[in-house]
Amino acid sequence: MTGIVYVNGEYLPAEEAKISVFDRGFLMADAIYELTAVVDGKLIDFPAHLARLDRSLAELDIVNPHGYDGWLALHRELVARNAVTEGSVYVEVTRGNTGERAFEYPPAEIPPTVVAFATNRPGIVDSPAAAAGLRIVTLPDLRWQRRDIKTVQLIYQAQAKMLAKRAGADDGWLVEDGFVTEGTSNNAYIVRKGRIVTRPLGNDILHGITRASLLRFAREAQMEVEERQFTVAEAQAADEAFITSATGFVTPVVEVDGTAVGTGKPGPVALRLREIYIDESRKTAL
Numbered sequence: 601m602t603g604i605v606y607v608n609g610e611y612l613p614a615e616e617a618k619i620s621v622f623d624r625g626f627l628m629a630d631a632i633y634e635l636t637a638v639v640d641g642k643l644i645d646f647p648a649h650l651a652r653l654d655r656s657l658a659e660l661d662i663v664n665p666h667g668y669d670g671w672l673a674l675h676r677e678l679v680a681r682n683a684v685t686e687g688s689v690y691v692e693v694t695r696g697n698t699g700e701r702a703f704e705y706p707p708a709e710i711p712p713t714v715v716a717f718a719t720n721r722p723g724i725v726d727s728p729a730a731a732a733g734l735r736i737v738t739l740p741d742l743r744w745q746r747r748d749i750k751t752v753q754l755i756y757q758a759q760a761k762m763l764a765k766r767a768g769a770d771d772g773w774l775v776e777d778g779f780v781t782e783g784t785s786n787n788a789y790i791v792r793k794g795r796i797v798t799r800p801l802g803n804d805i806l807h808g809i810t811r812a813s814l815l816r817f818a819r820e821a822q823m824e825v826e827e828r829q830f831t832v833a834e835a836q837a838a839d840e841a842f843i844t845s846a847t848g849f850v851t852p853v854v855e856v857d858g859t860a861v862g863t864g865k866p867g868p869v870a871l872r873l874r875e876i877y878i879d880e881s882r883k884t885a886l
């Protein structure tokens with residue numbers, strides 16, 4: 601990484617951006633994060649990302665170090681300083697640095713650590729992956745049970761992504777008790793007879809910001825949405841499948857565990873939803 605990175609109030613060249621080895625984010629993954637897409641130099645779905653950041657912190661009893669305006673200014677400053685037109689802003693808040701390793705939470709006066717950076721990622725809108733569609737393999741969901749909190753404890757997601765890649769696929773979907781929970785870094789959907797099916801919200805999946813907006817846009821477009829669990833076999837027999845995430849927007853899935861989904865090509869519903877999501881979210885970008 602190059603560019604300008606934010607660390608605890610300072611904007612620094614990436615090579616000078618450092619935190620302590622005693623930071624609890626480093627020692628214990630005691631930290632949460634958010635990732636917001638940037639399109640046309642503007643932040644997509646920003647208020648919702650900030651609301652989830654606030655919720656993740658509250659769930660872990662970490663004080664939110666900034667208000668809405670402070671976070672917005674920080675995001676915009678990173679976009680400007682790094683000249684990002686299409687890409688993302690990553691922010692991480694940890695429980696801070698006590699200068700030692702201890703399981704107990706530190707006293708209230710220890711401030712959280714805030715680290716943030718912005719990345720140029722040209723091609724997230726005109727994405728080759730969206731044009732080709734993704735090949736997915738399924739893996740057991742071995743994560744902890746508070747997946748609704750966006751923590752940096754991502755080792756299993758990273759491992760699952762690597763296992764999927766080594767199996768020759770593009771990504772993995774995680775499966776628990778016979779049902780798909782979500783992708784390694786995205787929410788999972790199937791389409792059957794025009795109905796969009798996705799797992800309901802709970803502690804077992806991340807409450808995707810793209811998911812929330814997309815389901816709203818789909819309902820506004822009079823499309824039927826069914827929030828219920830689905831199996832791998834159902835996904836393989838579906839007309840279409842797709843995923844959503846902040847920088848993937850809506851990306852079609854064309855294969856699950858070696859079986860072609862529908863025609864084996866990106867489906868019309870997924871492609872239409874991608875178009876709707878990008879068009880609509882551009883209108884409210886900040």
Ligand code: PLP
Nearest residue numbers: 785786787806808809810845846
């Ligand atoms: N599910 C998981 C496990 C994720 O890691 C992510 C994004 O990182 C998502 C879903 C999608 O969430 P969002 O649409 O807010 O990016």
